Amino acid sequence: MxxxxxxxxxxxxxxxxxxxxxxxxxxxxxxxxxxxxxxxxxxxxxxxxxxxxxxxxxxxxxxxxxxxxxxxxxxxxxxxxxxxxxxxxxxxxxxxxxxxxxxxxxxxxxxxxxxxxxxxxxxxxxxxxxxxxxxxxxxxxxxxxxxxxxxxxxxxxxxxxDDRRDDLVLAALRENACRPWSVAEHARRAGLSVSALRRVVRRDGGCSPKEYLLRIRLNRAKELLAESELTVAEVGRRVGHDDPAYFSRLFTRRTGMAPRDFRAQEQRPRTS
Known part of the structure; x- marks a missing residue:
């Protein structure tokens, strides 16, 4: 009934x-x-x-x-x-x-x-x-x-x-994403095995740790291109890529436009 x-x-x-x-x-x-x-x-x-x-x-x-x-x-x-x-x-x-x-x-x-x-x-x-x-x-x-x-x-x-411990792990990845650390080093500093880190990131981020770190680097690169006067090479170094040519190719492949084109589209004239 x-x-x-x-x-x-x-x-x-x-x-x-x-x-x-x-x-x-x-x-x-x-x-x-x-x-x-x-x-x-x-x-x-x-x-x-x-x-x-x-x-x-x-x-x-x-x-x-x-x-x-x-x-x-x-x-x-x-x-x-x-x-x-x-x-x-x-x-x-x-x-x-x-x-x-x-x-x-x-x-x-x-x-x-x-x-x-x-x-x-x-x-x-x-x-x-x-x-x-x-x-x-x-x-x-x-x-x-x-x-x-x-x-x-x-x-x-x-x-x-959601496990609040997962939030701490992801927060540490975001904070340290631009450091020249391997996924294994990120896992070690989080007190996890690489497989455990993969499970956490897959569960909460929907991707692998390597992809998660790359997304954070790209997001920060976009912010710097839009909001700063740093050169493209300097932006690349700030987000962990010392080779400017590699950074430009990676950025273009993942976003669909070159760093200079992204900056031209997003950067606004600064008022004094």
Whole structure:
């Protein structure tokens, strides 16, 4: 037995080009288990009150859920879930699109650990409330606002999973990115193995440590080109590249324009 309401959306092709489409949402008091099923889209279920369980995958792995918690459901993965005792209050949403696949690749949605206990449920609940309001609004921007709320939900839930120690590691990489250190040296100074550093950076930065450091160097080079009078060679040295020709080739390859062209585009005349 279910008590509640639901709304479904049919985004236009143009709205789908935004990369993430919300297909619907609802709020209900769930009294009975959801029977085994397979979805064609991603879903999120926020358990606001109560406790129960989620079962998923070929192995039928089962985990207990206690509110406040959120769990992700994945397309093509057989699952079932339900409350224990008198039922639970839940808010749910369906969504899909290439941006969702990217979030999954970045580790924001985990197929192996889909249940996220919420130490602070406010961000997830606020995002869900905005999503529900958009779905019930029936106005021209409803699909776009609902998609935006799903983005906010994913980011808010990820904040619950983030390890603050990871933040310290990434902060040290940013601070020391322009030093002539190898990835192994960065790992040693962080007190990690190279493989552990790779896991941290992949989880939070979505790339390898080498790529992460290069992105920081390029970002700082852009700032110096736009805001200083340093020569291109001096900018290259400031960000860890002593060979100006190599720096210019690297900058051009990664940004699509030469350092001098970037400076001409971004630098503004200075007023005395």
């Amino acid at each position: 279910v008590q509640g309401w639901s709304r479904y959306l049919t985004p236009t092709p143009v709205q789908r080009r935004l990369g993430l489409a919300c297909l619907g949402a609802g709020h209900k008091l769930e009294l009975d288990p959801c029977p085994p099923r397979v979805l064609r889209s991603h879903a999120a279920v926020l358990v606001v009150d109560g406790e129960g369980w989620l079962e998923w995958g070929e192995s039928r792995r089962r985990v207990a859920i206690t509110a406040p918690s959120l769990f992700w459901l994945f397309p093509g993965v057989r699952h079932s879930y339900g409350p224990d005792g008198p039922g639970w209050q839940e808010v749910w949403t369906l969504f899909e699109g290439p941006a969702v696949d990217a979030y999954e690749e970045l580790g924001y949605l985990s197929r192996t650990e889909p249940v996220v206990p919420l130490t602070d449920p406010f961000p997830a609940r606020t995002a869900m409330d905005h999503l529900l309001a958009a779905c019930r609004g029936e106005y021209a921007r409803a699909e776009v606002e609902a998609a935006h709320a799903v983005h906010t939900l994913i980011l808010g839930v990820q904040d619950q999973r």
